[in-house]
Amino acid sequence: MLDQSFVARSLEEIRFWSRIMKEHSLFLKLGFRCDDTQLINEANHFYAIFEAIENKSNAFNIGTDPSVIKRFNEEVHIAVSYIWAFKRKVLGLILRCQLPGANNFPLLVDHVSREANYFRNRLSELNxxxxxxxxxxxxxxxxxxxxxxxxHAKFISHLLDPSERQLVEQANNFSQEFDTLLYQARDLESMRPESQTLPLLDQFLDQNKVSVKSLRDFKKTARDMIEACRIKSIIHPLLADHVFREAEHFLVIIDMFENSLTGNSA
Structure with missing residues (x-):
């Protein structure tokens, strides 16, 4: 049973995050200047790598030998370490003003590198x-x-056309709301272990869940409107769907924690 849980968790993480890494490669490529051929080629290379990983993960199932999955996790860990290093290299180039005119925000590049590091750490923990x-x-x-x-809220605000005033304001409000939730979470973090009581953690999850659902719904509406060409922005439709899926993923994690806290699930 433990082996099955290991296989299921590993495949779930890899299937979700390998697609995210693949899409990061595309978004970074779209933000490079046309003359940045080396960086574009590197981004294309990572896109192909993570597409292959995604396809390979879908060929496995819950009955796959755990030792095979453990080796797969190690293989993916190496690939994620390389894309993390690529993202940090790109961030360094931007912050040293060596890519003037490119369209990747420094915070966005840092953001996608944080996600790669998260994925890499999760694979290590599983193994x-x-x-x-x-x-x-x-x-x-x-x-x-x-x-x-x-x-995400900040990126949406900055990638919407300035004339979309109401949507920009909504995105800015979400940015402030989640900054506040983050500060509260860090306060709880610094107060631990004393803060780790069931009532406090349960309230923490409840409060975050309400806000994440609201943001998820906003992202879904924005995604649908972008796909239908009903709003003015420079947001790629795939990016709109990408941030929506990450909000959905966060909600799944919150639900899992809530069930575990109340004893409904391991």
Whole structure:
């Protein structure tokens, strides 16, 4: 049963995050200047790598030998480490003003590198069999994902056309809301272990869930409107869907934590 859980968790993480890494490669490429051929080629290379990983993960199932999945996790870990290094290299070039005129925000590049580091750490934890105790995981996962959600709101605000005033205002409001939730999460983080009581953690999850659902719905509406060409923006339709899926993923994690806290699920 433990082996099945390891296989299921590993495949779930890889299937979700390998697609995210693949799409990061595309978004970074779209933000490079046409003369940045080396960076474009590197981004295309990573796109192909993570597409292959995604396809390979879909060929496995819950009955796959855990030793095969453990080796697969190691293989994916190497690929993620390389794309993390690529993202940090790109961030350094931007911050040293060596890519003037390119369209990748420094915060966006830092954001996608944080997600790569998260994915890499999760693979290491799975293979080592040392997932965090539930109270620590609840706080740490929320600190990570609340910042991701706050970043998304900022990106949406800056990529919408300035004339979309109402949508820009909504995105800015979400940015402020999630910054506040993040500060609260960090306060809870610094107060641990004393803060890790069931009532406080349960309230923490409830409050975050309400806000994430609201942001998820906003992202879904924006995605649908972008796909229908009903709003003015420079947001790629795939990017709109990408941030929507990450909000959905966060909600799944919150639900899992809530069930675990109340004893409904391991």
């Amino acid at each position: 080592a069999g040392r997932l965090e105790p539930l109270p620590d995981a609840i706080i740490d996962e929320n600190v990570f994902f609340l910042r991701i959600m706050a970043d």
